[in-house]
Amino acid sequence: MLSQRRESILKGIIGEYLATAVPVASLTIARIGTLGVSPATIRNDMALLEEEGYITHPYTSAGRVPSDKGYRYYLEWLMPLEALSLPYRRTILHQFHQVEGDIDEWAHLAATLLANTTNNLAIVTIPRATQPRLRHLEVLLIHPDRALLVAVLGGARVRRQVLRLTDPVSQDRINAVVLLLNDELQGLRGPQIADKSALLPNLERQIAEATARILSAEESLQLGEPIIEGRRYLMTQPEFYGGARMQELIEVLEGENPIEAVPLNTLEENSITVMIGSENSITAMQSFSVVVARYGKRSGLTGGVSVIGPTRMDYGRTIASVKYLAGVMGRMVENSSD
Amino acid sequence: MLSQRRESILKGIIGEYLATAVPVASLTIARIGTLGVSPATIRNDMALLEEEGYITHPYTSAGRVPSDKGYRYYLEWLMPLEALSLPYRRTILHQFHQVEGDIDEWAHLAATLLANTTNNLAIVTIPRATQPRLRHLEVLLIHPDRALLVAVLGGARVRRQVLRLTDPVSQDRINAVVLLLNDELQGLRGPQIADKSALLPNLERQIAEATARILSAEESLQLGEPIIEGRRYLMTQPEFYGGARMQELIEVLEGENPIEAVPLNTLEENSITVMIGSENSITAMQSFSVVVARYGKRSGLTGGVSVIGPTRMDYGRTIASVKYLAGVMGRMVENSSD
DNA sequence: ATTAGCACTCTCATTGTGACAGTGCTAACC
């Protein structure tokens, strides 16, 4: 627990540093005027704050810079709660209702809005049911031995796949088979479909097996393909500008599983989590902070909304934005789920 | 037309510069040994090449660097034709056949492969029929007044949209309506469906109108959402590493219409085009080169395969890769089109 | 036309310098 004045000093340092990105001097804090003490006194307190790890200075005679621990303290105790302005929330909602699309498009919109309001990189993942069920099956012949299989799953998700048939068939035959299969398989999950398919005749089996594969693939993904927006903001951050830390992060974001940059799995739904710098578990993220929220019901459809930026980010605004957009996404999903 | 020797010198400079990224000196060229003349002679020729604009040097006493014009000459006259090795082509084909997916997945695969073999950024666009037709329509009720509309278009494309109905209906009623609509609308294009819809009763009209909108939206997009892979390679290029040129490009690639970085519209199908540095029309690309090919038939499904890198790129390998993958994509599309 | 020779030019890394910013400490003060 810090004394009243030291808290003010820490708050001042962080406020100033967020605004200017320049180490802040004791004189600067004194000039803010709310403390009524001299720079020397502030220096004494700064020395103490530094001893306890809330701030550092890059070299002997530079101003002070908040440490990860300092940001954490600020977040926990000092930061004023912030909310997006009503008109701005209205604009956002309006845009969501404009888009007559599906979950994918909403997620794109959310990511874009988030990136632009926070001036940082935003990642939104599309919700997936942990146990997707088949809602409807459709098969269209492309060539005599090649068919397009369209599977509609719970939660307005549509998956398609080109299927190679061992023997040529007609569309009529397909239609008959699919009609039956729909009766048989509707509402089932991947493994159940796989079980049933073993007993079916050749053509039916091929279709059912492919369907089962689609469902299993869906299930094995805990989270959908993440949508990343606002890479440019990350690149223009003066403190990274082409540095090695950024390279590392880009590599993760471009890699197999970009979402691992964000600790989504550990989250409760409807709560918001902030990881500051070294608090992040993966090394590529140690110089960045992430603000993340999970939306949707854990049992059903669940996805994540997150922002990645430098530790020197406007946490208030970012948290407000992430929270709000996670809420919006949650409601959108709720309304369209089955 | 350059003399034999000057061509050799230009070729030597480019070869050396591609390999090392360092301005190349007359001595270096002499040491290659194929010319049998002294560095002084080479210097004379270099002065001439420079006068004609094929090379420059950054300052008085640095080696020579190829100019855009120099690269162009190299490309046109000097570059040995290259093809991907047979085993490598086999690996690629194998991977395509492994992916039992649809066009989107092939495009992703193509972009990833291209980025990784050329060590540069790759953009692949998904083919779109300029005049898409409706193949099949499916409507599933989510809520009593909200339905998921799934439209299957020509070329294995599936589009979906959540549709708000003015009045609640049952799935049975929907099924009956959709059965009829499928008969009515199959094989038609957007405007034709729009025409028909005007005459239909309420529920039918809503569905048909939404379908027409989907088709029109599809048509208005000349090219699909581009798939971009390998951003990291661009960032690690030593000559740009956080520079302003790169920023500009990233901004274009992140913007509304990233594909405008690539001059796709002007291309013939099955031809390959290279734009070197200043030959590019948009300013953000002036320091980069792009190699691009169009695949598919212009009348039907058409998309693009392209690579963006520094002007100092391995044109031989890049062209070979782009050409090959455009060919593969073309065949994949052909096989799955209707 | 080619070449050896050499002066010349420009870069780059290193060092030095002074201005400057801001601290840390000490001693005085309330």
Added chain:
DNA sequence: GGTTAGCACTGTCACAATGAGAGTGCTAAT
């Protein structure tokens, strides 16, 4: 005891000077 003025101290930063090195451009000889 907490606060403050004063001042030495420490580090950065921008700039200039220096010398080594690389490679050219020119000239005169072959």
